[in-house]
Each structure stands twice: as C-alpha cells, then as structure tokens.
Amino acid sequence: MSAASCLHTEDQFLCSICLDVFTHPVSTPCGHNFCKSCIINHWDVKVPYDCPNCKEVFKTRPELKVNTFISEMVSQFRQSAQHEASSSSSEQQVSKPGEVPCDVCIGTKLKARKSCQVCLVSYCKTHLKPHLTMTGLKRHQLMDPVENLEGRMCEKHDKLLELFCKNDQMCVCVMCSVTDHKTHNVVPLREGYEVKKAKLGKTEAEIQQMIQKRRLKVAEFKQSVELSKKNADREMAEGVQVFSALMETVERCLNNLMDTIKEKQKETEEQAEGFIKELQQEISELEKRSSEVKKLSRSEDHLHLLQNITSLNTAPPTKNWTGVGVHPPSYEGTVVRAVKQLKETLSEQMKKLFEAELKRVQQYEVDLTLDPDTAHPALILSDDGKQVHCGDEEKNLPDNLERFSKYTIVSSKQSFSSGRFYFEVQVKGKTDWDLGVARESINRKGDITLTPQDGLWTIWLRNENEYKALADPPVDLSLQSGPEKVGVFVDYEEGLVSFYDIDAAALIYSFTGCSFTEKLYPYFEPCSNDGGKNSAPLIISPVRQTE
Structure with a gap:
C-alpha cells in the first residue's frame, strides 16, 4: 500500500479495484474511474466486459479515456499525502526489537498500532488510517498488534480462528465448528x-x-x-x-x-x-x-x-675407696610419671571442653512428656508425664497401634523431623535401662532389634555396670563411674545422636552419619522391676545449665 493510506475522507481518489490512489486514471463509458492497469487486467480475465462498480455490460471492449481532471487532483493529493506521511512518520516510534513492526512501511519500519484480522497485516498509525475512514475497511476486525498473523488462520479451511473448542482446548474456525467439532462445546474466542x-x-x-x-x-x-x-x-x-x-x-x-x-x-x-x-x-x-x-x-x-x-x-694419707662407687640413676617410671601427669592435665582440659560443648547443646532443650498411648501395659507413668517405672503386673489397656506390646517401652508425645533437640533423663538408682531416639515406623508389637538399621539409636545399662552403645555391632562403653543423669542431643540434618554424662560433663557416645527420613521420637525403656532392684523411675529432668 502507498502513501494513499494518508487519505482522510477522499475516497473518490481511490481505485475500487486495488483500493489505492489512482495510477493513470481512466474513465469507462459508464463514468466510473479506475487505474488503467487495473481495468485492463480486469477485462483481460473477465468476459463479457463489465464495470466493476455498476456492473454495466459492454458488448465490445470499451476505449478508455484518460481522465485529466482526476489525474491533476491525484497528483496534488499525492504531494499533500506524502508531506503528511513524512510529518506523521517523524512523530511515530521506530519499531524496536520485541515490538511488532508495520508490514507496509518500506525501509525503516515504524511500530505497529493495530493488526487487521481480515487483511492479516499490521499497520502503523499512518497506514492504519484507511481502516479508520473507508467504509469497506471499517468493517475489518482490528486488534492489538501481533506477529505471525498467518498463524491465526485455520490450516485446513484457510479461515480465521475465531472460535474456541472447550472439549479439545483448541482454537477453531467457523468451518471446523460445523465439521470436526460439531458436537463439541464451541464458544467465541473472547469467551x-x-x-x-x-x-x-x-x-x-x-x-x-x-x-x-x-x-x-x-x-x-x-x-x-x-x-x-x-x-x-x-x-x-x-x-x-x-x-x-x-x-x-x-x-x-x-x-x-x-x-x-x-x-x-x-x-x-x-x-x-x-x-x-x-x-x-x-x-x-x-x-x-x-x-x-x-x-x-x-x-x-x-x-x-x-x-x-x-x-x-709410712704410706701417705689416702681414702679407703673399697665401698665408694658411682651408681647410674634409675630412669624407670620417669616417662610414665610424665605421661600420667600429662594425662591428668589433658583430662582437665578435656573436661572444660566437654563442659563448653554440653552448654551449647543444652540450648536446644525441649519440653517432653511421656505418651500413655504408647506405654507398655506394665509401665506406670506419673500424672505429669515426666516419670516412668515398671510395675509388677500388666494393666488391661486398649491395644492401639501406637502401644508397645512386647517390651517395656514408652515414647514421648513430641516428635521431631528437623532441626536439633536435647533432653535429660535421670537414671539414678537403676540397674537396667535403655535411652535414645526411635523412628516412627519401628515395630511396636513384636521383636525389636536395637540397632540403627531397625530405626533405634540407643545406649543401655545392664547388670548395674555393663554399658553399651547399641550400634551394629554393639560397642562396650568404659565409664569410670555410672552416670546418674544422661543428656541426649540430636541434630536431624547432621545425622548425629550424642549421649552425655551430665555430672561428669563427659561425652558417653555419639552415633554419626545417621540417615533420618522419618519423625524421631525420644525413647525410654525403664526395663523390668527385677523384684524391686530396678524399681527407680526414669525421670525427664529440666536442664540445669552447667557452670
């Protein structure tokens, strides 16, 4: 399209065949004007010869006359239109990367203002004017500028995709709606x-x-x-x-x-x-x-x-050297005594180190209460849920899924699936006990193997002085004296479970490299009463910060 697009309301200067400003305008016998090449091409393929406007039929091919008046008016209009187009183009923005350019502009492409869904062309402000002024073009459907207008045509029927099929979730044309999608729920594109x-x-x-x-x-x-x-x-x-x-x-x-x-x-x-x-x-x-x-x-x-x-x-005065001698000093035990002194010094420093570590982990104290719904029927819990010991006989309790039925075990109400937590348990006066953490899915009704592979990270006491960390295989623990209070620290993400002797401020044992994927429950087993020898309770104690 040429500068004719700058026309305001001068429709009479447009050829009805090419919709552009007249080029070499000629008149037919019926008085209508066309571009000379347009009417000649029309009559080359159209027989009998007729007027494209009024449809008057001519028996013979008419002789075309140059319309000098129209030619002069078109010449003046072209000059005015070119000046207006030049002025208008300077006010418009040049198309930038990512913006839709005008399809009509030659050379420098201006930014498109609208796209025509009929012409399948995008227009800048100047070239859009015919669609805003000409009666025929006003009926065309305009939209915000988009690229690839050809992609908006149905490949099968070559018609505009103006409907949407809800069944197939795709855009269709009018022909598609009455053929392939006849029974589907088809709505207008806007809907x-x-x-x-x-x-x-x-x-x-x-x-x-x-x-x-x-x-x-x-x-x-x-x-x-x-x-x-x-x-x-x-x-x-x-x-x-x-x-x-x-x-x-x-x-x-x-x-x-x-x-x-x-x-x-x-x-x-x-x-x-x-x-x-x-x-x-x-x-x-x-x-x-x-x-x-x-x-x-x-x-x-x-x-x-x-x-x-x-x-x-007479002999000169001399000393009797018979019993005199030099005896080399004994060094036996010198190194041993030095190492023993070093060990004592290192033990003091190790104690200070463990005290500092214990102080840090105690900051992660959690408030635990024992869960009666998990307690073995022989266990007796205090009203506040902080103490547990084993009775002489089993109570008649509901055998719910959470309850431990074979071993004298109880877990806390609280569970943990991330972060760090710490708690302390008094074990004073007991001859047997188990302590640690257990994953949620451990067997509560049958045999339990106290190993990390079966979801338990624990230490125990048996026969008053036999301490073990129940790893796989179990590890014998050599403790100078039995702990009266045990601290348990867990770092879920780090995969760490550590046990501390609180009074001695010493590390008892650590499980490292653990892989936790479930909730963890603090785990308590006071073991059997043993005729009163092991009647002392396990007591969840509040943390007393070490000095």
Whole structure:
C-alpha cells in the first residue's frame, strides 16, 4: 500500500479495484474511474466486459479515456499525502526489537498500532488510517498488534480462528465448528479468552506465591550459610585455642621430663668428677712417694738409707675407696610419671571442653512428656508425664497401634523431623535401662532389634555396670563411674545422636552419619522391676545449665 493510506475522507481518489490512489486514471463509458492497469487486467480475465462498480455490460471492449481532471487532483493529493506521511512518520516510534513492526512501511519500519484480522497485516498509525475512514475497511476486525498473523488462520479451511473448542482446548474456525467439532462445546474466542485469562491470573498469583516462597527459602539458605560460617569460624577458633593449649602442655611436660633426666645425669656426672679428682690427687701423691722409694732403694750410702727409710715406709694419707662407687640413676617410671601427669592435665582440659560443648547443646532443650498411648501395659507413668517405672503386673489397656506390646517401652508425645533437640533423663538408682531416639515406623508389637538399621539409636545399662552403645555391632562403653543423669542431643540434618554424662560433663557416645527420613521420637525403656532392684523411675529432668 502507498502513501494513499494518508487519505482522510477522499475516497473518490481511490481505485475500487486495488483500493489505492489512482495510477493513470481512466474513465469507462459508464463514468466510473479506475487505474488503467487495473481495468485492463480486469477485462483481460473477465468476459463479457463489465464495470466493476455498476456492473454495466459492454458488448465490445470499451476505449478508455484518460481522465485529466482526476489525474491533476491525484497528483496534488499525492504531494499533500506524502508531506503528511513524512510529518506523521517523524512523530511515530521506530519499531524496536520485541515490538511488532508495520508490514507496509518500506525501509525503516515504524511500530505497529493495530493488526487487521481480515487483511492479516499490521499497520502503523499512518497506514492504519484507511481502516479508520473507508467504509469497506471499517468493517475489518482490528486488534492489538501481533506477529505471525498467518498463524491465526485455520490450516485446513484457510479461515480465521475465531472460535474456541472447550472439549479439545483448541482454537477453531467457523468451518471446523460445523465439521470436526460439531458436537463439541464451541464458544467465541473472547469467551474462551476471558476464562483462560482468569485462570492465568490465578496461575500468575500462584507463581508469584511460589516465587516469594523460594525467595524466602533463598534468604533462609543464605542465613543458614552465614550462621554456618559463624559457627565454623567459632569452632576453628576454639579448636586452634584448645590444640594450641594442648601442644603447649605436651611441650611443657616434655621439657620438664628432659630437665628431670638432665638434672639426674648432671648430678651423676658431678659426683663422678669429684671422686675422679680426689683419686687423681692421691695417685699423684703415691707416684711421688713411689719415686722417692725407688731412688732411696738405689742408694749405696748406708747411713742415708737407714736415716730416711722410716719416713718412706709410712704410706701417705689416702681414702679407703673399697665401698665408694658411682651408681647410674634409675630412669624407670620417669616417662610414665610424665605421661600420667600429662594425662591428668589433658583430662582437665578435656573436661572444660566437654563442659563448653554440653552448654551449647543444652540450648536446644525441649519440653517432653511421656505418651500413655504408647506405654507398655506394665509401665506406670506419673500424672505429669515426666516419670516412668515398671510395675509388677500388666494393666488391661486398649491395644492401639501406637502401644508397645512386647517390651517395656514408652515414647514421648513430641516428635521431631528437623532441626536439633536435647533432653535429660535421670537414671539414678537403676540397674537396667535403655535411652535414645526411635523412628516412627519401628515395630511396636513384636521383636525389636536395637540397632540403627531397625530405626533405634540407643545406649543401655545392664547388670548395674555393663554399658553399651547399641550400634551394629554393639560397642562396650568404659565409664569410670555410672552416670546418674544422661543428656541426649540430636541434630536431624547432621545425622548425629550424642549421649552425655551430665555430672561428669563427659561425652558417653555419639552415633554419626545417621540417615533420618522419618519423625524421631525420644525413647525410654525403664526395663523390668527385677523384684524391686530396678524399681527407680526414669525421670525427664529440666536442664540445669552447667557452670
């Protein structure tokens, strides 16, 4: 389409065949005007010859006359239209990447304002004017500019996709609605659009909510990383401090050991040197006397020998060395005593270290109460749900799914599926007990193997002094004294279950590398009464922070 699109209301300057401004306008005998090439092409394929406007039929091909008046008016109009189009184009925006360009613009493409669903063409403001002014074009359906207008045509019937089939969830044309989709629920495109748009609004809201949740999760992860970094820095600083102190202690003990040995060696050397000096002095005196005796024995002077022999017969004063000796010092036990001292020093530092660790895990204390619906019928629970011991006979209780039926076990009401938690249990006065955590799905009605593979992470006491961590295989625990209160700490994500002797501020045992996938329940087994020997209860105790 040319600059004729700039026409305001001058429909008379448009050829009714090409809908463009006249080019070499000619008149037919009936008085209608056309482009010369348009009417010639029309009559080349149309016989008998007729007027495209009024349909008057001519017996012979009419002789065409140039309409000079129309030619002059068209010439003036073209100049005016070109000027107007040039001015209008300068005011419009050039199409940018991602925007729909005008299909009619030659050279620089302006931004399209509308797309015609009939012409399948997108128009800028200038080239859109005929659709806003011409009677025939006003009936065309306009829409916001879109690309690929050909894709809006039915491939099968070459008609506009202006309906929506709800059954097949697809856009169809009028022909499709009476053929392939005849029995389907077909609605106008706008109705389908409104329904889908409403769903999109809901979907968008859901997506925004998902985005927000994920942003919060990102913030949570960043906060976790920052917290982890702070904890790591703290642990490394404490580790450097502890091991530096340990190395200083070891070095100090080693230096003390070396000094002790060197001191003994020095004393031995000094004693030997004193004896040697004294002996050498006596040897010197004896050698001198020996020389005098030898000289006198060679004398031929009778008087001289007799006068001096008495003084030479008397031995010079000397020490009796028979019982004198240098005994090398005994070093047996020196290293052992040094290591024992080191061990005592390290034990003190280890205790301080465990006290600090225990103080940290105690911050994750949870308030637990025993669940009577899980308790074995022989167990007796306190009213506040904090104590449990085994009675002499079983009560008649409902055998619900949660209840442990074969072993004297009870779990807490509270469960945990993430994070960290800590609790303390008094075991004072008992000869047998089990403590730990159990996953939700453990067998509550039959045999239970107390191993992590079967979902239990526990330690136990048997026969007053036999302590074990029930790993696979079980681990014997060598404890200097039996704990009276046991602390249990669980880090779900880390896969860690640790047991502490509260009074000794010592670590009893840790299960590491555990894989938790279910809820975890604190687990208590006071074991049988044993004729009153094991009648003391297990007591869930409030945490008393270590000093």
